[in-house]
Amino acid sequence: MNKPNHKSAGLNRRDFIRVGAAGATGMALAGVGALPAAAAGQTKLLPRRRYGRTGLQISALVGASDWNPDVIPLAVQAGVNYWHKAQNWTAATMPEAIKSQPREAYYLEVVVDRVGGDNKTGHIDEEQHYQFVKQAVARSGVGYYDVFKFHFGYHSIAEARTNPGIVNAFNRLKKEGLVKHLCISQHHYKEINGDMAFDIVAYLMDHSPFEAAQFFHTYGDQKEISDIIALAKQKDFGTIAMKSMRGVGRAATDVKFQSLLADPRYKGSPPATAMVKWLLSNPNLTAAVIATKNFDQLQENLAAARAATMSCHDRQALDLLAAFNKGQTCLLCSACVTRCPEEIAIADILRYERYALDYHELSRARAEYKTLTKNGTACIACGDCLPACNADINILAKLKEVHNLLG
Ligand code: SF4
Ligand code: SF4
Numbered sequence: 001m002n003k004p005n006h007k008s009a010g011l012n013r014r015d016f017i018r019v020g021a022a023g024a025t026g027m028a029l030a031g032v033g034a035l036p037a038a039a040a041g042q043t044k045l046l047p048r049r050r051y052g053r054t055g056l057q058i059s060a061l062v063g064a065s066d067w068n069p070d071v072i073p074l075a076v077q078a079g080v081n082y083w084h085k086a087q088n089w090t091a092a093t094m095p096e097a098i099k100s101q102p103r104e105a106y107y108l109e110v111v112v113d114r115v116g117g118d119n120k121t122g123h124i125d126e127e128q129h130y131q132f133v134k135q136a137v138a139r140s141g142v143g144y145y146d147v148f149k150f151h152f153g154y155h156s157i158a159e160a161r162t163n164p165g166i167v168n169a170f171n172r173l174k175k176e177g178l179v180k181h182l183c184i185s186q187h188h189y190k191e192i193n194g195d196m197a198f199d200i201v202a203y204l205m206d207h208s209p210f211e212a213a214q215f216f217h218t219y220g221d222q223k224e225i226s227d228i229i230a231l232a233k234q235k236d237f238g239t240i241a242m243k244s245m246r247g248v249g250r251a252a253t254d255v256k257f258q259s260l261l262a263d264p265r266y267k268g269s270p271p272a273t274a275m276v277k278w279l280l281s282n283p284n285l286t287a288a289v290i291a292t293k294n295f296d297q298l299q300e301n302l303a304a305a306r307a308a309t310m311s312c313h314d315r316q317a318l319d320l321l322a323a324f325n326k327g328q329t330c331l332l333c334s335a336c337v338t339r340c341p342e343e344i345a346i347a348d349i350l351r352y353e354r355y356a357l358d359y360h361e362l363s364r365a366r367a368e369y370k371t372l373t374k375n376g377t378a379c380i381a382c383g384d385c386l387p388a389c390n391a392d393i394n395i396l397a398k399l400k401e402v403h404n405l406l407g
Helices: 013-021 069-078 126-140 157-162 165-175 197-207 223-234 248-252 255-261 271-280 295-307 312-325 346-357 362-370 395-406
Strands: 048-050 057-059 061-064 082-084 107-112 145-150 179-185 212-216 238-242 287-289
Touching (some): 057 061, 061 295, 126 145, 145 165, 157 197, 197 212, 212 223, 223 238, 248 255, 248 271, 248 346, 255 312, 271 287, 271 295, 346 362, 346 395
Parallel strands (some): 061 287, 082 107, 145 179, 179 212, 212 238, 238 287
Antiparallel strands (some): 048 057
């Protein structure tokens, strides 16, 4: 595997010295040869929680194959043992820090998308899903994936009830020992006359072989989300929060917000850290997946996940962030989408805005925006969507703003 490169990892000089100075001690995990445990200031491993009916004990922060490869050894050392979108790794690109461990020490997830279109226009095809995973297993050399995850999920409860393609593909693969557990990553589909994610997940808990779900969850979002997380816990159904860093990235570059944050009452509680603590202080939630670009972010997230309890400074920092977000950062709740006579995918457009402003992934956001059949310019300024928005967003103006940014 490549040696850590402080430039490509986005490490600053202080980080790199900290890593280098600690020497080669503390290498408890087999094969993790790049970064010593002491370098990360690790005093204890990340907490692990039961991932619902899968029975897997997964780290409270899950990793992803699109993380910077240079931070992965440190994440492994810190106890990250579950890897999202692992089908992106081949036998040649799978990080040494992961594959050098005994196979049962880590969990790999393969995500399976609809075919013949995107998450809205594509369809479920048992044979193609089956072949996709079979080929991914062969390419990766890992033997099997622990979790088969239906990416973006069902459009509606009716589809989950009547279309067995995903479950059939999973069952065939499971029989061959190529996958072990069935989970879903569920979005809202109100805009195409489907159902909300929490309603679909509630259905799956009682009527299907699915064992866990991943969905949007952030500070201040609708009550139905925390209710579904509590229900899932009761029913031993695993839950992973995604897209949680609402407004954190844009707040980090906002001069006014940063000057407010300098007040002593927010001391030691940057919003990103407070958000991780808030997520993991919920004992009903299994884990969170948080985009991690560099060493600093990983360090902060790990420390917050280990603490997992909120201080009053953390609460105040999140309230400050919520006030900053009001009127400008979408909750991705989809409450507005059914109101739009032009059937504009408002929540998708504002999700792409998040990629640009919060994750600083402008090219990805522009590429996604380009795929829309109707973009922000289709808005006729009727205002029908406005009463639905609890986040007080002036959607008309926002669509124009986003089009200027991404169009
Ligand atoms: S104002 Fe624009 S986005 Fe809102 S409902 Fe009317 S057309 Fe749709
Ligand atoms: S614009 Fe408002 S109503 Fe629409 S998805 Fe975002 S937060 Fe929800």
